Amino acid sequence: MAELTYRNAVAYGIAQEMRRDPSLVMLGEDIAGAGGVFKTTVGLVDEFGPDRIRDTPISEQAILGAAMGAAMTGIPVIAEIMFSDFIAVCFDLLANEIAKSRYMTGGQVTIPIVVRTANGGGSRFGAQHSQSVENWVMMIPGLKVVAPSTPLDVVGLLAASIRDPDPVVFLEHKSLMADKQDVPDGEILDKLGAARVVREGTDCTIAALALMVPRALEAADRLEDQGISAEVIDVRTLVPLDTQTILGSVSKTSRLFTVEENPRLCGWGAEIASIVADEAFWDLDGPVVRITTPHIPLPAAEALEDMAIPSVDRITETVTKRMG
Amino acid sequence: MSTQTRDEGLYDYALREPRLPAPENRENDNIGIPIEARLEMYEMQQLLRQFEKRAYDMFLQNLVKGTSHLSLGQEAVATGFGRVMRPDDFTFATYRGHAHTLSRGADPGAVLAELLGRENGILKGKGGSMHLTSVEHGMMGSYAIIGAHLTIANGAAWSARMRGTDQVAVCFFGDGTTNIGAFHEALNLAAIWDLPVVFVCENNLWMEYTPIDLITAVANPAADRASAYGLEGIVVDGNDADAVYQVATQAIGRARRGEGPSLIEAQTYREQGHSRADPAKYRPPAEVQAWKERDPIPMYHERLLRLGVPEGDLSTIQQDVARRVDEATEFAKGGAVPGEQHLLTDVWADGGSAWRN
Numbered sequence: 001m002a003e004l005t006y007r008n009a010v011a012y013g014i015a016q017e018m019r020r021d022p023s024l025v026m027l028g029e030d031i032a033g034a035g036g037v038f039k040t041t042v043g044l045v046d047e048f049g050p051d052r053i054r055d056t057p058i059s060e061q062a063i064l065g066a067a068m069g070a071a072m073t074g075i076p077v078i079a080e081i082m083f084s085d086f087i088a089v090c091f092d093l094l095a096n097e098i099a100k101s102r103y104m105t106g107g108q109v110t111i112p113i114v115v116r117t118a119n120g121g122g123s124r125f126g127a128q129h130s131q132s133v134e135n136w137v138m139m140i141p142g143l144k145v146v147a148p149s150t151p152l153d154v155v156g157l158l159a160a161s162i163r164d165p166d167p168v169v170f171l172e173h174k175s176l177m178a179d180k181q182d183v184p185d186g187e188i189l190d191k192l193g194a195a196r197v198v199r200e201g202t203d204c205t206i207a208a209l210a211l212m213v214p215r216a217l218e219a220a221d222r223l224e225d226q227g228i229s230a231e232v233i234d235v236r237t238l239v240p241l242d243t244q245t246i247l248g249s250v251s252k253t254s255r256l257f258t259v260e261e262n263p264r265l266c267g268w269g270a271e272i273a274s275i276v277a278d279e280a281f282w283d284l285d286g287p288v289v290r291i292t293t294p295h296i297p298l299p300a301a302e303a304l305e306d307m308a309i310p311s312v313d314r315i316t317e318t319v320t321k322r323m324g
Numbered sequence: 325m326s327t328q329t330r331d332e333g334l335y336d337y338a339l340r341e342p343r344l345p346a347p348e349n350r351e352n353d354n355i356g357i358p359i360e361a362r363l364e365m366y367e368m369q370q371l372l373r374q375f376e377k378r379a380y381d382m383f384l385q386n387l388v389k390g391t392s393h394l395s396l397g398q399e400a401v402a403t404g405f406g407r408v409m410r411p412d413d414f415t416f417a418t419y420r421g422h423a424h425t426l427s428r429g430a431d432p433g434a435v436l437a438e439l440l441g442r443e444n445g446i447l448k449g450k451g452g453s454m455h456l457t458s459v460e461h462g463m464m465g466s467y468a469i470i471g472a473h474l475t476i477a478n479g480a481a482w483s484a485r486m487r488g489t490d491q492v493a494v495c496f497f498g499d500g501t502t503n504i505g506a507f508h509e510a511l512n513l514a515a516i517w518d519l520p521v522v523f524v525c526e527n528n529l530w531m532e533y534t535p536i537d538l539i540t541a542v543a544n545p546a547a548d549r550a551s552a553y554g555l556e557g558i559v560v561d562g563n564d565a566d567a568v569y570q571v572a573t574q575a576i577g578r579a580r581r582g583e584g585p586s587l588i589e590a591q592t593y594r595e596q597g598h599s600r601a602d603p604a605k606y607r608p609p610a611e612v613q614a615w616k617e618r619d620p621i622p623m624y625h626e627r628l629l630r631l632g633v634p635e636g637d638l639s640t641i642q643q644d645v646a647r648r649v650d651e652a653t654e655f656a657k658g659g660a661v662p663g664e665q666h667l668l669t670d671v672w673a674d675g676g677s678a679w680r681n
């Protein structure tokens with residue numbers, strides 16, 4: 001048993017997998033000497049050396065291209081894109097090349113890549129360093145998308161992502177980096193495509209992701225005081241999406257709320273709302289309600305950013321109001 | 325080369341001064357290439373030429389669907405490199421990739437069937453002309469978004485080194501590609517990591533419909549950029565398979581010995597339009613004419629005659645190739661239209677496309 005921060009869990013998970021698979025390599029900006037701008041890769045170059053932990057120039061296309069070329073010729077690769085906002089700079093590689101090559105070649109190539117990136121707001125960095133881009137990547141056929149909310153999930157889901165033969169985008173939340181949790185000794189391996197009920201309840205279901213999970217849990221505590229029993233689901237992986245856990249919960253509670261950090265349009269919750277409307281309509285006692293960041297670029301000022309991203313207050317108030 | 329400057333405002337490019345090819349270098353008769361290798365390169369150029377002419381005919385008959393980009397006139401580049409590459413080396417090409425796929429040994433029937441969108445196509449009909457790939461032949465893909473594949477070729481070269489092999493990655497692209505950021509990112513990374521990769525710019529003087537010199541800061545779009553990455557600027561006659569063979573031997577040899585990347589600019593000409601039935605009327609007629617007179621295949625034919633190969637041997641090769649292309653055509657036309665069972669496969673490594681449970 002060791003206590004890990006979310007931040008340290010990243011290096012812990014990578015180290016576990018690099019010890020297991022000597023062919024696994026990682027590349028990215030400032031990851032080796034500096035240990036990552038979020039200090040998520042500290043110590044890795046000392047253990048695995050600069051050939052396996054490679055610093056790159058500021059060349060996001062070259063980073064993902066090198067990852068893809070290596071992966072399709074037999075070397076599994078972890079690529080770090082420093083901030084998820086920068087995915088826009090190398091979106092061609094991710095959306096057109098990495099995601100589609102297996103299909104386009106009739107299954108001739110396998111691309112075992114994990115693209116790790118720091119996602120989400122709360123750091124007062126403004127609109128180009130704070131975005132929640134899960135919907136950017138979720139909409140591309142051929143990409144798996146993972147967004148852990150706890151240190152243990154960071155390790156277990158990172159290991160599962162690395163062992164997955166398909167390309168995975170792994171979203172590490174900037175505002176969860178300092179969170180702590182005990183993790184068991186020995187190998188930690190989770191699986192993709194499994195949501196988790198993190199709090200049981202009977203009156204409504206709240207589906208949340210990453211930073212929104214602890215906020216949904218705190219809101220559920222407050223709702224309990226008001227006599228509302230909320231079940232909270234940590235969605236954990238957007239692709240593959242564990243719709244059964246969500247549908248099962250909705251069949252029990254008859255109400256669904258999603259809590260999404262992404263801007264409103266085409267957020268992951270819209271897909272879940274659509275699935276529930278389509279397949280569990282008769283289980284519902286009221287509308288599916290999405291709680292999201294408004295459809296705006298994220299502002300930098302502390303006060304404004306806090307107003308934008310769903311807060312415990314907003315989640316609690318929205319659920320109370322819409323359940324009333 | 326044209327004397328017009330970028331801002332003269334002449335937009336009917338057909339009226340520009342023609343950009344003429346350098347004269348053939350007869351000295352290249354004496355490059356030390358065994359005659360068997362030369363005969364193979366003659367045969368390959370014949371195959372590429374006859375195959376693409378057939379593909380074009382089938383396009384006009386509405387049998388080849390979608391788009392296709394032919395390399396007619398550029399065959400010597402794929403041929404020279406293809407002859408030098410080892411079976412385990414990696415090719416990365418663009419949407420103009422028929423020649424680069426065939427030159428690695430992929431089956432012409434399966435390639436043509438792909439152009440027809442048939443189940444017996446090399447990609448089961450899922451990729452089409454612009455994405456030809458044959459991993460078993462080291463042909464790692466044809467990429468249709470300008471620039472990306474230079475960075476991917478780096479990855480294959482990096483992997484070769486990590487796996488302890490001496491494989492080399494060769495990446496082909498057009499002159500227009502030298503103006504996109506990925507080109508520069510890829511060259512820099514290849515240089516700093518000393519990767520075993522050879523970048524080959526096929527400078528056919530035209531981007532799509534715009535003359536490359538009008539939109540590029542330097543006269544040689546690839547070679548003049550090489551020094552920015554600490555590389556030698558190499559220009560080769562891309563219409564002479566022997567000259568290409570020679571630079572390919574040097575560059576691939578360097579890469580294989582661990583001496584790092586190369587950037588080569590092969591000067592050539594696209595004898596037809598950019599894609600599909602583009603009649604390419606935007607080009608000065610005298611330019612098209614001059615380059616057709618420098619067509620790589622008749623030139624190579626003449627060289628082989630000068631080197632003492634009997635005309636009869638060459639016509640036998642031509643006829644054999646014609647037969648293969650006819651067989652490929654029959655194979656392709658005989659393929660089934662892909663069934664629904666193929667639609668939802670090959671997204672994931674498990675063979676399927678499920679995104680939810």
Ligand SMILES: Cc1ncc(C[n+]2csc(CCOP(=O)(O)OP(=O)(O)O)c2C)c(N)n1
Pocket residue numbers: 418420468469470471497498499500501502528530531532598
């Ligand atoms: C990023 C991107 N921009 C534009 C295009 C459209 N396009 C396709 S081919 C082409 C011309 C490329 O010219 P060049 O690199 O010289 O290659 P060539 O076609 O002559 O072989 C363009 C602009 C594209 N495919 N990708």
